[in-house]
Amino acid sequence: MSDRATDPATEAFVAHRNLLFTVAYEMLGSAADAEDVLQETWLRWVKADLEEVRDQRAYLVRITTRQSLNRLRTTIRRREAYVGPWLPEPLLTAPDAAEDVELAESVSMAMMLVLETLSPTERAVFVLREAFDVGYEEIAAAVGKSPEAVRQIAHRARRHVDARRPRKTASPGEVRAALESFRRALENGDLQGLLDVLAPEVVYMGDGGGIKHAALRPVTGSGKVARLMAGVTSRTGRTGNRLTIGPTVVNGSPALVVSLDGEFDGIMAISVEDARITGLYFVRNPEKLSHTTSETPLTLR
Numbered sequence: 001m002s003d004r005a006t007d008p009a010t011e012a013f014v015a016h017r018n019l020l021f022t023v024a025y026e027m028l029g030s031a032a033d034a035e036d037v038l039q040e041t042w043l044r045w046v047k048a049d050l051e052e053v054r055d056q057r058a059y060l061v062r063i064t065t066r067q068s069l070n071r072l073r074t075t076i077r078r079r080e081a082y083v084g085p086w087l088p089e090p091l092l093t094a095p096d097a098a099e100d101v102e103l104a105e106s107v108s109m110a111m112m113l114v115l116e117t118l119s120p121t122e123r124a125v126f127v128l129r130e131a132f133d134v135g136y137e138e139i140a141a142a143v144g145k146s147p148e149a150v151r152q153i154a155h156r157a158r159r160h161v162d163a164r165r166p167r168k169t170a171s172p173g174e175v176r177a178a179l180e181s182f183r184r185a186l187e188n189g190d191l192q193g194l195l196d197v198l199a200p201e202v203v204y205m206g207d208g209g210g211i212k213h214a215a216l217r218p219v220t221g222s223g224k225v226a227r228l229m230a231g232v233t234s235r236t237g238r239t240g241n242r243l244t245i246g247p248t249v250v251n252g253s254p255a256l257v258v259s260l261d262g263e264f265d266g267i268m269a270i271s272v273e274d275a276r277i278t279g280l281y282f283v284r285n286p287e288k289l290s291h292t293t294s295e296t297p298l299t300l301r
Contacts, residue, residue, distance in 0.1 A: 031290075045063060066142060084217075087113070087281050108269075179256065186230075189233035195226045202278055208284045212284035
C-alpha cells in the first residue's frame with residue numbers, strides 16, 4: 001500500500017482501518033485472521049470505482065463482513081479439531097481502552113466466548129448492530145439477507161447473548177482490585193486468598209493449543225480452581241522456576257502477563273462480577289500471543 005499512499009482509496013482505507021480490524025476481530029476472535037481479512041478487503045477495495053461508492057465506510061464494512069463470514073465458516077471446522085479449549089487471541093490495547101466500558105465489554109474474553117456460541121450469520125448481525133450500531137439495511141447488504149430477516153436474526157442473537165453475558169459489567173477499578181488480589185494470592189501460593197477472590201462458580205480455561213501444557217477441559221468451582229492455581233505456584237517453586245506476574249491491558253480490560261524465569265509464558269485475562277472473579281482465561285499458545293508482545297498497543301475502532 002505504500003506506493004499508493006496519497007491516493008483516495010488508500011486514504012479512505014487507512015481512515016477506517018481500526019474500525020475494519022475490530023469488526024473482523026469481533027467476528028473471528030483471531031487477530032491473525034482479522035489481518036488476513038483486511039488484506040483481502042484492501043485487494044477488493046482498490047478495484048472498486050470510488051465514484052460509484054456513496055458511503056465509503058459502509059462499503060468497506062460490507063466487504064470486511066463478507067470476507068470475515070467466509071473465513072469464519074472455514075475456521076469453525078478447524079476449531080473442532082483444536083487441542084483443548086479454544087480461547088480468542090488476546091490483543092494488547094491502550095490502558096485508556098478500559099475506560100470505554102461498552103468497547104471493553106464487546107471485545108472482552110468473556111463476550112468473545114459468548115459470540116462463539118452464535119452461528120456465523122448471527123455473530124455478524126450481532127456485532128454490526130450491537131457493537132457498531134450499523135443500520136439493518138446496511139447489515140442486510142453485508143450478510144445477504146432481507147432487512148426484515150436481519151431484524152429477526154438480531155433479536156434472536158441478542159436474546160441468546162443476554163442469557164449468557166455477565167449480569168452486570170464491572171468497572172475498570174473493580175477489575176484491577178480483583179486482579180491485584182488474585183496476583184498477590186497466586187504469587188504467594190495463598191489458597192485462602194485465592195478462595196476469597198474467586199466466585200463460587202468461577203470457570204478456568206487454559207489454551208495451550210497442543211503446543212504448551214494446559215488443562216484439556218475447563219475447570220469449574222472456586223475450590224478446584226484455587227487448588228489448581230496454588231498447585232502451579234507450588235510446582236514452580238519445587239522445580240526452581242521463578243514465576244513473575246505483572247499487569248497489562250488486553251482486549252480493553254486489565255489482565256496479567258505471566259513469565260517463567262524471565263521468559264514470557266502467557267496472558268491471563270479475567271471476568272469480574274460483584275468484586276469476585278467469575279472467569280480466568282489463560283492463553284499460552286505461542287501462535288496466539290504475537291499481538292501481546294508488541295510495544296505499540298492496538299487502537300480499536
